[in-house]
Amino acid sequence: MHVQIQPDTITKLLHSGTEFEPAGDHPREERKRAPRQATSLMECITHLSTPKGKKPVLKAMLTTACERNCFYCPFRAGRSMTRRLTFSPDEMARGFETLYRGGLVDGLFLSSGIIKGSITTQDRIIATAEIIRKRYHYDGYLHLKIMPGIQYEQLYRIMQLADRVSVNLEGPTEERLSALAPKKEFMHELLRMLQLAEQIRREHPHERLASTVTQFVVGAVGDTDLELMTLSQQLYRQMGLTRAYYSAFTPVQQTPFEQLPATSELRELRLYQASFLVRSYGWNINELPFQENGNLLTTLDPKRAWAERHLRQAPVEVMTASHARLMRVPGIGPQTASAILAARRTSRLTDLSQLRALGMANPEQAAPYLLLSGRRPLTQRTLF
Structure with missing residues (x-):
């Protein structure tokens, strides 16, 4: 009707x-x-x-x-x-x-x-x-x-x-x-x-x-x-x-x-x-990390899936990487990348706590894909 x-x-x-x-x-x-x-x-x-x-x-x-x-x-x-x-x-x-x-x-x-x-x-x-x-x-x-x-x-x-x-x-x-x-x-x-x-x-x-x-x-x-x-x-x-x-x-x-x-x-x-x-x-x-069937992985977000394939064995050096390269790292967006570029002009970045202070919400997420002044960052294991 x-x-x-x-x-x-x-x-x-x-x-x-x-x-x-x-x-x-x-x-x-x-x-x-x-x-x-x-x-x-x-x-x-x-x-x-x-x-x-x-x-x-x-x-x-x-x-x-x-x-x-x-x-x-x-x-x-x-x-x-x-x-x-x-x-x-x-x-x-x-x-x-x-x-x-x-x-x-x-x-x-x-x-x-x-x-x-x-x-x-x-x-x-x-x-x-x-x-x-x-x-x-x-x-x-x-x-x-x-x-x-x-x-x-x-x-x-x-x-x-x-x-x-x-x-x-x-x-x-x-x-x-x-x-x-x-x-x-x-x-x-x-x-x-x-x-x-x-x-x-x-x-x-x-x-x-x-x-x-x-x-x-x-x-x-x-x-x-x-x-x-x-x-x-x-x-x-x-x-x-x-x-x-x-x-x-x-x-x-x-x-x-x-x-x-x-x-x-x-x-x-x-x-x-x-x-x-x-x-x-x-x-x-x-x-983008497509599977053979033409679909994306559901187990990982596409940026992390790409990083696992390309950055796990070739991590990004925070002290020298370009803005675009930094944004390839999971957890780093445009604002954080810009903050890193500004901070490294005056100081060496050697610890995840420094990235957190720059506004990065969860630097541990990025840790497997980074080098901080030539070293892989130390991460604290969670108890739970």
Whole structure:
């Protein structure tokens, strides 16, 4: 049954808050995903690390009806367990404004099922955002979903209105996407949207335009970590992607994938760690320690796995290593590496306690891969 929501029933807004919205830079936060409709208003509000800081963000959909039949999705066409709800742009904007004025939220992540095609659905999302920006004069955080295969003008307009837009690729290749969502086209409908978004940023360098992110469904159709990271690196370096998010597959009742096993959250965590190395530390995917099956180890994080292979027998000399070389050591990030470079100009670093004093939280973690003034550091064995 398709239900039209009355504008004065703000509590019914909770039924649209179901879409997975990535959290901040902490992978454990990013695994919070509810493939179902919410049962309380607070389930629709999550505190996210946004480009405008940490904020309580409302997660909602303009409609939970959809004409697509993505095999993993709780909102797929024909699934009777999903309650179909629809907001007009005015209703959604007014509902958000009510929550914002009440101090419950300061940000909106707005998605939608697809009804009457992507272009019509996108127009409704744009209309909602324009009401929020123009009528209610809200200048805070908006994250808006890009529908598959929309027009250039729509994409440009939504990037003007939003702080962040997302184009969910779902799979890393045409073959994987076809197995996940047979009615979506990988190149024309999805990857092309990310290419156009980067083109729009280049064509309008003086405008404040939204950043772009994407999401993958991990593990349902045989995708490998190598496939996911290969595409992620391309997106970061060629299409200006801000973040790639990885959602461990969770089976949903009354979908074609309901009998498939859930993907390990540990695999999801390793993908986030590898993505961080590529995105923020300048690693290349050929440096990541993939196994023969194309997946990362789950027993070790990728940076430590690389260090075990390359630094255990050839440790890094703290007194002479470059900034980039220091950051190859587990436990040493950009700030710690910079602190080491500054400290060694005036003193010799010979003890792990000196690294701790420089802000390194757990120098014992790095100890197996370091030399301190030509010597391997002494570490105290724990009693437990």
